[in-house]
Amino acid sequence: MPGNRQIIVRELPKGALTEAHFALREADRPVPGEGEVLLRTILMSIDAANRAWMQGATYREAVKAGDVMHTYAIGEVVESQDASLAPGDLVAAEARWAEYVTLKARRAQKLPRLRPLSQLLSVYGIAGKTAYHGLIGVGRPQAGETVVVSAAAGSVGMYVGQIAKALGCRAVGIAGGADKCAYVVKELGFDACIDYKAHADSKSLYQALKGVTPDGVDGYFENVGGTVLDAVLPRMNAFGRIALCGMISGYNGVPIPLTQPQLILQSRLRIEGFIVSEHTDDWPAALKELGELVASAKLKYRETVAQGIEEAPRAFLGLLAGRNFGKQLVKLI
């Protein structure tokens, strides 16, 4: 059956990723086998981690040349060959950049029909759970401490700062651009935000950070790496915690050495890398907490929504270049 537009990875990037690495293709609608469902994609979650998936096998299989691009998504079951799901069911799954996909029913997570649907891919999705696990599970902040988060206006960063504020911490963001910094402070209630684009190197960024973290930094939620991490590390207080969630500055293959790793020893820091999908034990607590914050209007969020499967590569490149504001989604229906 025709009518299944999808985006394939024509070639894996050696350096910077460009639109030329992708191609739109018309394909047949796949037919679900035993135990599978046919899913119609509604919303695709565009995440920086998707870029890391193209770097080779990490904690998951690599995205390969010729693949339909991988993505988290929400979709509606159109056809089911498994008793656990029925047509009309709303599910979240690791899908593809495609209007239709088939997948094992047990790989799909049934969702409530909550509105707006996009919340299921933001605050109640990977972004919210990631913010919660990294900040609470790894960072363990105490009221009165200072928490810094990079990519502060991004899908995860905006929750990190708001949850930190709700816990009684000083929340400081690092973001790219004056508009993002203004949004983070004025709309989301962060105490301060540094525009890293206004600083030529890590020393200058360090000085700016020093000005807004008079008591040093106790918890750092890292989404960027590279010179940003180099700038924050010397501001860390003794016994500080760094939750390593992403290192987007290195995803294009640029080396991102950590200049002064001896600070980890001198300041007796704890650094932990994590992938939220490996911490499902946290999720019930995360969803409860996030739901309460949303209900009490303490958690604002923002989305950038691109329309149509053909816009996925541009949305992805925009995210990697920091042109999005909050959660980047692609809406298919």
Place this chain on the structure above:
Amino acid sequence: MPGNRQIIVRELPKGALTEAHFALREADRPVPGEGEVLLRTILMSIDAANRAWMQGATYREAVKAGDVMHTYAIGEVVESQDASLAPGDLVAAEARWAEYVTLKARRAQKLPRLRPLSQLLSVYGIAGKTAYHGLIGVGRPQAGETVVVSAAAGSVGMYVGQIAKALGCRAVGIAGGADKCAYVVKELGFDACIDYKAHADSKSLYQALKGVTPDGVDGYFENVGGTVLDAVLPRMNAFGRIALCGMISGYNGVPIPLTQPQLILQSRLRIEGFIVSEHTDDWPAALKELGELVASAKLKYRETVAQGIEEAPRAFLGLLAGRNFGKQLVKLI
């Protein structure tokens, strides 16, 4: 009163430390004030951390030009102006490279008259406690896992590998020189040891390490940093732990960037820097465990003992260059 030879720091090093940075001086024997004791130094502990103390204030006050060099030591109370200690008492304290020092009685820790005295500065001293805290408290190894330790023939490293073996782990050392590697494997019972001096760069060292860690590395006890850390990081298994105890390769001011910090994220590692003196809660358990291992002859150790206060600078430089074998001490009496 005359008769107190001591070694002063003439000048702080800008780059490499040399004997010219120290000078032997004849001074008067100090007189203890109220609440103080006069200590006659018996054994001085020479540690790599002493070099870090000369780099500026870290977790403790910095050693400054003109200071009598700082050190951990064991001594005998000669005169006491405090009710808690009496002449003849044996104590451990942070003292100086000097035949006699005065210090607050409450800063001295009374010791049992255990023989040989040097054990109080090695297995039952900072070295043993450091090995225990870093390996057990930070690394949390499970039987069957692989533990790697750098400076494996050093005062701390030799205990780390032996305790790991006693826990049922595979223990692999990294040390400088074939003789040290042979000692670590044949005498101490490590499963393997890599001579880092036989490798020109971190890639070559990585390949050698790969050969002796077929199941990857779960716990890494770091004393060295720099290219050694760069070589071990890609061998770390998912959820591996790195106890950051020392980074001797950077103590002369040479930059020691961590080339691929993104591996911390990709392999979801936990890295923790620590200073054993901040974990006194561990010490009773450490001393009990270490005592049992010594009693059951599962814990061997080796010392390099220099004779006389005038030998302290040379002993210290030898340690920093890796010329010592096991715990480096200077014996005064």
